[in-house]
Amino acid sequence: MAPDDLLIQGAKLFDGHRFLPPGCLLVRQGRVAALAERLTPPAGVPVLDARGSTVLPGLIDAHVHVLPGALQAALRAGVTTEVDLFADPRLVGSLRQQAAADPGAADLRSAGIGATAPGGHPTRLVERGLLPPFPTVAGPEEAEDFVAARVAEGSHLLKVVLEDGTTTGHPCPSLTADTVRALVSAAHARGLLVVAHVLTQAHALVAIGAGVDGLAHLFVDEPPAPQFLDAVAQGDVFVVPTLTSLAARAGHHRGRALAADPHLGPSLDPRQRATLEMDFPAAPGARADLGHALSTVDRLHRAGRRILAGTDASSPGTAHGASLHDELLLLVEAGLPTAAALAAATSAPAAALGLPDRGALTPGLRADLLLVDGDPELDVTRTRHVVQVWRAGRRGT
Structure with a gap:
């Protein structure tokens, strides 16, 4: 199964070291392609509105x-x-x-x-x-x-x-x-x-x-x-x-x-x-x-x-x-x-x-990703609120 290209918008980000303000994360060919406050969706890439959620490395x-x-x-x-x-x-x-x-x-x-x-x-x-x-x-x-x-x-x-x-x-x-x-x-x-x-x-x-x-x-x-x-x-x-x-x-x-x-x-x-x-x-x-x-x-x-x-x-x-x-x-x-x-x-x-x-939201690394509802920075138990999981860009849940 080919990995999914995806643009996640509006989610708070934990990059593996620190929390970042809500922004965008682009996944291409199973890897993290870009992180930015704003990104224009590439042609044909689906967009996931993740406002109110947090993206972490898997x-x-x-x-x-x-x-x-x-x-x-x-x-x-x-x-x-x-x-x-x-x-x-x-x-x-x-x-x-x-x-x-x-x-x-x-x-x-x-x-x-x-x-x-x-x-x-x-x-x-x-x-x-x-x-x-x-x-x-x-x-x-x-x-x-x-x-x-x-x-x-x-x-x-x-x-x-x-x-x-x-x-x-x-x-x-x-x-x-x-x-x-x-x-x-x-x-x-x-x-x-x-x-x-x-x-x-x-x-x-x-x-x-x-x-x-x-x-x-x-x-x-x-x-x-x-x-x-x-x-x-x-x-x-x-x-x-x-x-x-x-x-x-x-x-x-x-x-x-x-x-x-x-x-x-x-x-x-x-x-x-x-x-x-x-x-x-x-x-x-x-x-x-x-x-x-x-x-x-x-x-x-x-x-x-x-x-x-x-x-x-x-x-x-x-x-x-x-x-x-x-x-x-x-x-x-x-x-x-x-x-x-x-x-x-x-x-x-x-x-x-x-x-x-793996282990970080860094361009070039595997898109092993965890999307959770809420903000784990305020309450670490929010990591239990799993919304979606991707392994190497392929959606697993």
């Missing part, structure tokens, strides 16, 4: 786990790109192929199989039949072959898992610092970014010390220490807090309220709704305090560090697409100005994750 969820139907659910909610951080590469390949022909599905990038210790997280999901068996990494000597296999499978980045069960109450083996360093070295030698699953501050410091490029969660076990903030700055590490998932881990039931949202709830398919309303399975002894993560986000933002919006969908208490809107609200509640929160879901992940063709 949203990017920087941490998901794809399942069949996830990319369609994401796009219905205005998420035009998902970045998967642990999935069967065969499923990823199939979903990417389907999405290429379906304007109603989000684009997908994936880490494929993440690096974890034998018996480590998330091998319990294999025992429960939720993931097929996958290779693990027993020590530094296995890092080179593991990374080479992920590259051969088409992974766009590498995920390393540092998890001992402290915050969940389910003890498990974790990668050693030496193994993480070896994995980072092998991945960087092949041009791959490395992101680390961490839920404790100690593991976050180990990951940063090993040279990872980003953290796939924030920690919920204790308040941020000065050495953590210094390490993030020195390593220029980006952080994907996944506050909506951490809220579920900490026993907050935000997913149920989101499922009842009159603007997002009706678009949820049964699978997404069930996951969104699910409680996170914590065990006695679990240590998870959302307040630690919220405080850390505020400190990171004040220090000028890079924050990316991600949800950890399909984990309990989340849904593809819908939960990113709750993540935006949580980022604002943590202290980010609305424009900074929206940048965390548009231009920031595009820049950090090697997606230079």
Whole structure:
């Protein structure tokens, strides 16, 4: 299907960095062609009167786990790109192929199989039949072959898992610092970014010390220490807090309220709704305090560090697409100005994750667009009022 040429008139604009007054946005051949206060419609190009609405770049969820139907659910909610951080590469390949022909599905990038210790997280999901068996990494000597296999499978980045069960109450083996360093070295030698699953501050410091490029969660076990903030700055590490998932881990039931949202709830398919309303399975002894993560986000933002919006969908208490809107609200509640929160879901992940063709309303970039009713600058929850979504200039909703 060919992309749609279109002139959007009268909408307020968020260009990926800041809000602009109402103006015009021209789309030609699937890309942003021009932004201006006024534009004359080219011959034959349809005009959309969008007064009272806001146009944003299509949203990017920087941490998901794809399942069949996830990319369609994401796009219905205005998420035009998902970045998967642990999935069967065969499923990823199939979903990417389907999405290429379906304007109603989000684009997908994936880490494929993440690096974890034998018996480590998330091998319990294999025992429960939720993931097929996958290779693990027993020590530094296995890092080179593991990374080479992920590259051969088409992974766009590498995920390393540092998890001992402290915050969940389910003890498990974790990668050693030496193994993480070896994995980072092998991945960087092949041009791959490395992101680390961490839920404790100690593991976050180990990951940063090993040279990872980003953290796939924030920690919920204790308040941020000065050495953590210094390490993030020195390593220029980006952080994907996944506050909506951490809220579920900490026993907050935000997913149920989101499922009842009159603007997002009706678009949820049964699978997404069930996951969104699910409680996170914590065990006695679990240590998870959302307040630690919220405080850390505020400190990171004040220090000028890079924050990316991600949800950890399909984990309990989340849904593809819908939960990113709750993540935006949580980022604002943590202290980010609305424009900074929206940048965390548009231009920031595009820049950090090697997606230079999207994430901003800049001439020449992909016309991944989200049109919402109202003004998110005044109320970030207006992003939930989805009117239309375009992926590479093709209307998806």
